[in-house]
Ligand SMILES: NC(=O)c1ccc[n+]([C@@H]2O[C@H](COP(=O)([O-])OP(=O)(O)OC[C@H]3O[C@@H](n4cnc5c(N)ncnc54)[C@H](O)[C@@H]3O)[C@@H](O)[C@H]2O)c1
């Protein structure tokens with residue numbers, strides 16, 4: 001089962017939850033972790049628009065798990081301390097739409113072409129490693145909880161005025177031609193303070209090709225979410 005197979009069940013659940021948020025706490029930061037995130041975030045945006053309370057700065061798709069995985073696999077491969085490693089992951093949260101920018105790894109790290117290929121594919125398919133290891137007992141749970149906790153803590157730090165809070169997250173974006181795109185963002189008291197375009201500059205040829213290759217799939221997932229939400233009516 002792919003994340004997209006969850007669309008038919010989760011689209012309606014997300015719609016209902018977001019309607020309740022719109023009615024009861026329209027100023028809240030909304031963190032959407034339910035899959036397929038590439039579509040559920042556009043659904044949430046459309047529902048909030050229909051309710052007249054959409055603030056793109058406060059709607060986030062949680063892609064932190066991709067960063068957690070990228071950091072972990074790079075630290076293992078390069079014998080680095082996990083706490084020191086930071087790999088931006090852009091695009092979306094499914095298959096090839098997950099694009100780790102290994103050339104932007106901190107601390108500055110060099111990778112052979114084979115390592116880039118192996119690590120990129122492993123990060124993109126990490127969910128399958130978990131699904132297969134659990135053999136029918138579900139998908140990632142503890143690592144999802146860890147990733148969600150990290151993103152919530154970062155959001156709370158930003159709300160409380162910390163000036164230096166950055167996370168990768170799937171948000172409304174103008175960094176590419178796609179209306180939603182995961183990138184590093186600066187978080188502030190009111191949500192997204194800035195989209196960080198720097199990571200997308202000076203990409204390697206491998207990353208540039210992967211970025212172009214992910215766009216059709218991500219575009220289709222966004223359009224699927226928007227089309228779903230547009231034909232639904234929200235409760236008054
Ligand atoms: N973005 C990520 O990194 C990431 C990682 C792992 C899982 N996920 C996604 O998170 C979601 C949850 O995964 P899980 O493994 O915890 O699933 P799960 O089946 O263990 O838990 C889902 C929970 O949602 C509850 N629920 C069902 N319908 C509901 C509704 N209408 N309103 C409120 N609650 C409702 C269920 O009772 C259940 O407790 C899935 O969509 C999964 O694909 C995302």
Ligand SMILES: O=C(O)C[C@H](O)C(=O)O
Nearest residue numbers: 003035065126127139140
């Ligand atoms: O893919 C899933 O089913 C869960 C989650 O999105 C993951 O990345 O592991």
